[in-house]
Amino acid sequence: MATMIRSSRQAETQAPKRAAFKAAASWLSLVAATTSGIGPTETVRACVRADVADDPGELRLVVHSYLAEQLGGRTVPSASDRPVSSTQRAVTAEQLRLGVTVDMVQPVDVSPVQGRPMVVAWVERGRANLDFDALLARPLPGVPKGCAKVQGKSDALRANVELTAA
Numbered sequence: 001m002a003t004m005i006r007s008s009r010q011a012e013t014q015a016p017k018r019a020a021f022k023a024a025a026s027w028l029s030l031v032a033a034t035t036s037g038i039g040p041t042e043t044v045r046a047c048v049r050a051d052v053a054d055d056p057g058e059l060r061l062v063v064h065s066y067l068a069e070q071l072g073g074r075t076v077p078s079a080s081d082r083p084v085s086s087t088q089r090a091v092t093a094e095q096l097r098l099g100v101t102v103d104m105v106q107p108v109d110v111s112p113v114q115g116r117p118m119v120v121a122w123v124e125r126g127r128a129n130l131d132f133d134a135l136l137a138r139p140l141p142g143v144p145k146g147c148a149k150v151q152g153k154s155d156a157l158r159a160n161v162e163l164t165a166a
Contacts, residue, residue, distance in 0.1 A: 040107070040108040041105045041106060041107060041108060042105070042106060042107075042108050042154055042155075042157060043103050043104065043105055043157065044065055044085070044103070044104045044105075044106060044117065044119065044150055044157045044158070044159065045101060045102070045103050045156075045157065045158050045159075046063050046101070046102050046103075046104065046119045046121065046148075046158070046159045046160075046161055047099050047100070047101050047102075047158070047159070047160050047161070048061060048063060048096070048099065048100045048101075048102060048121045048146070048161045048163065049096065049097070049098075049099045049100075049160075049161070049162055049163065050096040050097070050123060050144050050146075050162070050163035050164075051097060052093045052096050052097065052123065052144060052163075053093060054093045054094070055093050055125070057125050058090060058125065058126060058127050059090070059091050059092065059093065059096070059123055059124070059125060059126075060088055060089070060090060060091070060123065060124055060125070060126045060127060060128045060130070060134075061088065061089045061090075061091045061096070061100060061102070061121065061122075061123050061128075062086070062087075062088050062121065062122055062123075062124070062130070062134045062137050062139070063086065063087050063088070063089075063102045063104065063119060063120070063121040063161075064077065064083035064084075064085070064086045064119070064120045064121070064134075064135075064137075065083060065084045065085045065086070065104055065106055065117045065118070065119055065120075065150070066081060066082075066083055066084060066117060066118050066119075066120060067084060067117055067118075068116060068117065068118050068149065070082070071118055071120075071147075075120065075145070075146070075147035076120070076138075076139055076145065076147075077120055077138060077139075078138075079138060083135060084106045084107070084117055085104040085105060085106040086104065086132075086133055086134050086135045086137070087102055087103075087104050087133055087134065088128045088130055088133055088134035088137070089102060089128055090127065090128040091123065096123060096163070102121075108154070116149055116150045116151070117149075117150045118147055118148070118149055118150070118159075119147065119148050119149075119150060119159035119161055120139075120145070120146075120147045120161075121145065121146055121147075121161045121163060122139040122143050122144060122145035122146070122163065123143060123144050123145075123163060124139070124140060124143045142165075144163040144164060144165050145163055145164070146161040146162050146163040146164060147161065148160055148161045148162075
C-alpha cells in the first residue's frame with residue numbers, strides 16, 4: 001500500500017476544495033466541484049409548497065433559477081429566457097403539501113454581479129424524465145406555478161416558493 005506525502009503548499013491548495021465538498025448538497029455539486037473550467041459554484045435551496053388535490057398520476061416538479069433582470073418582473077419565463085440552473089423531481093401531492101426541498105447548483109459569479117436570482121417552480125403531470133434536467137422546460141398554461149427571490153448569504157441561499165393555480 002503506497003503512502004502519499006503532501007507538502008504544506010499542496011495542502012493549502014487542497015483546503016478550498018475540501019470546504020466545497022463539505023458544502024456539497026447533491027451529486028451535482030460534486031460533479032460541478034470536480035469538473036475543470038466551471039469555476040466556483042454555490043447551492044440554492046428551494047422549498048416548494050403547493051396545496052394540490054391528491055392525484056393518482058405521476059407529478060413532475062420543475063424548478064429553475066433565473067437572473068432577476070432576465071425575468072423583468074415576470075413570474076413565468078419565456079421560451080428565450082435561459083435558466084442559470086434547473087432540476088426536476090418526481091413528487092406526490094402529499095409531498096407538495098408538506099413542502100419539497102430542492103437543491104440547485106449555479107455559478108458563484110451570478111449572484112454578486114447581477115443581483116439575487118429568482119426561483120421559478122411549477123408542477124405538472126408526467127414523469128421526471130425531461131432531457132437536460134428540465135433546462136428547456138417551461139410551464140404550460142394552467143399548471144400550479146410560483147416565483148420567489150433568493151434570500152440569504154452565499155453559504156445559505158434559500159427561496160420559499162408557494163405554487164398557486166393559474
